[in-house]
Amino acid sequence: MPTPTKGPRLGGSPAHERLMLANLATALFQHGKIQTTETKAKRLRPLAEQLITKAKRGDLAARRRVLAVVRDKDVVYALFDQIAPRYANRNGGYTRIVKTGPRKGDAAPMAIIELVEELAVAAPAKSTRKATARKAAQQDKVEALAPEEQPPSSAAEAAAADQDAEAPESVSGDTAAAREDADEADTSKS
Template sequence: MPTPTKGPRLGGSPAHERLILANLATALFQHGKIRTTESKAKRLRPLAEQLITKAKRGDLAARRRVLTVVRDKDVVYTLFDQIAPRYANRPGGYTRIVKTGPRKGDAAPMAIIELVEELVVAAPAGGKKAAARKAAQQDKVEALAPAEEEKPATKPAEANADQDAEAPESASGDHGAEGPGDKAEGEDTK
């Protein structure tokens, strides 16, 4: 059995440790931050940063590499399309570990590992194909827009007649500018 390189193993076997770290990475990318033990957080950090670096590349090979670790396709989509573009201008240090108090029960040292928020969102590196796709989509929208504008509009005289047909009621029940000698609603005078 190979000896672990960074302290004792998290699980009973190397395969169990890989599964634990894969599940932690999936939860981290899904929720943005997770609460776990310090040792698991320290072991997760390099893996999570490698996965984000691969996601920043954005190509098919990188997506397939990430899918070998993170098995949830929705989480991989989130990683490539939402998380990685946030860190386009950042060379590393995508995660932060904050130590919290001991866990109730066994007093294990706990920590929160979270993604560092980057305020500047860079455009995804799609290149010419993405720009061409966006331009084609814009042309389609513009082609459909005049068809929607050709609806028959009401004449201004009709619009004003409908507007002035009845005076608005106030909250107190008064009828606009009617005085005490004016006709009440529903009465006809001839």
């Protein structure tokens, strides 16, 4: 078994370590911050930053590389469409590790690893502003394209306008008057 370059292995085998780090990265991108041991947080930081850098590229090859590590498609979507655009002007340092006290059961040193900018604060504010602006622009277009119609000034004019309309035709081409004549003829035969 090859010796890892960054300290002792977290699990029993390379595959177990790789899967453990992938699960930690998935949880980090899903929740914005997670609490784990200091060792795991220090091993997770370079992987998470590489994934964010790939997500900033945004092309199909980068998406496939990220999907090879993070198996949850919803988390990959959030990474590419919500998390990566926030770091467009930043060249690294997307995560922060804050050390907390020892764990109660075995006194293992614990830490919180989190994304530098908050997830919940940045995303909804932009989408609501854009949505309202988009709705207002759509309403302006509809008003500009709609012909100006004047409502009839009296009930007599409204009734005259309804009488001028043609009787509806059925699919076979019969008019309403022709259907009434046929119904009267059927009732008189019986």
